[in-house]
Amino acid sequence: STLKYLAVTLWSVFVIAPFLWAISTSFKDFQSVTNGATYIPWVDFEPTLEGWRALWKSPAQGGVAIVEPFFNSVFVTAAGSAISIVLGTLAAYALSRFTFKAGPIRNGDITFFFISQRIMPPVVLAIPFFIMLGKFSLLDTLVGLILVYIVLLMPIAVWIMVDFFNKVPREIDETALIDGCNPYQAFYKVVLPQAATGIASTAIFCLIFAWNEYAFAVLLTSGVAQTAPPFIPTIIGVGGLDWPAVAAGATIFLLPVMIFTIMLRKHLLRGITFGAVRK
Numbered sequence: 001s002t003l004k005y006l007a008v009t010l011w012s013v014f015v016i017a018p019f020l021w022a023i024s025t026s027f028k029d030f031q032s033v034t035n036g037a038t039y040i041p042w043v044d045f046e047p048t049l050e051g052w053r054a055l056w057k058s059p060a061q062g063g064v065a066i067v068e069p070f071f072n073s074v075f076v077t078a079a080g081s082a083i084s085i086v087l088g089t090l091a092a093y094a095l096s097r098f099t100f101k102a103g104p105i106r107n108g109d110i111t112f113f114f115i116s117q118r119i120m121p122p123v124v125l126a127i128p129f130f131i132m133l134g135k136f137s138l139l140d141t142l143v144g145l146i147l148v149y150i151v152l153l154m155p156i157a158v159w160i161m162v163d164f165f166n167k168v169p170r171e172i173d174e175t176a177l178i179d180g181c182n183p184y185q186a187f188y189k190v191v192l193p194q195a196a197t198g199i200a201s202t203a204i205f206c207l208i209f210a211w212n213e214y215a216f217a218v219l220l221t222s223g224v225a226q227t228a229p230p231f232i233p234t235i236i237g238v239g240g241l242d243w244p245a246v247a248a249g250a251t252i253f254l255l256p257v258m259i260f261t262i263m264l265r266k267h268l269l270r271g272i273t274f275g276a277v278r279k
């Protein structure tokens with residue numbers, strides 16, 4: 001038991017240390033960062049809010065103006081995830097309840113095709129996406145980035161939701177139809193609530209992937225639609241990279257996903273009771 005707690009403690013320190021480092025750095029001035037490693041405020045260094053203030057000032061005022069890239073991240077992540085979850089849930093339900101056949105291709109092959117899109121490294125898709133968005137004048141636009149994120153996130157949604165729908169007994173659909181529901185009502189009112197945990201899990205994964213996405217945000221945007229991940233490492237101060245502002249921006253960037261994950265953690269930790277009772 002002691003060894004288990006020791007292992008968990010050491011692993012927790014290993015995981016938490018980078019976050020504590022970023023938070024402590026955000027409260028330093030540039031001189032404190034370059035003078036060597038320090039950790040404890042008021043003991044190792046005198047804390048200051050210069051890095052935090054710089055985030056909200058305009059470049060003309062000596063700031064970095066993170067509000068627009070942060071808003072772009074929120075909008076693109078929310079829109080891309082929502083659309084992907086809706087389309088992925090519908091596709092997963094169809095793959096779970098209906099039989100598709102095209103030559104040797106079956107439902108399992110179609111499901112694997114979706115997730116295989118995530119196997120390819122981003123660099124393989126970068127040039128085709130760049131050319132395609134350029135043809136439609138969607139480079140460096142929020143709409144173009146949302147479309148790319150839908151392509152990236154929908155396979156995750158389909159892969160997760162197919163498994164959850166497969167665990168919902170087909171008898172529930174049949175019972176709903178007998179009770180007077182049409183197929184659409186049976187799906188929305190009866191089957192979909194049974195897969196609520198799957199939807200919550202899918203939402204968490206989609207949001208995390210979209211929120212942290214870096215490669216396509218760098219390659220397909222240059223300023224107007226730039227999101228926070230490629231913007232934060234480019235924050236420049238008087239002496240080069242403004243490390244306190246970079247650390248403050250990274251800390252703010254972590255908060256939304258952390259809060260959302262904590263809110264929905266129960267859906268990841270508990271199973272769902274499948275089945276239904278007719279009254």
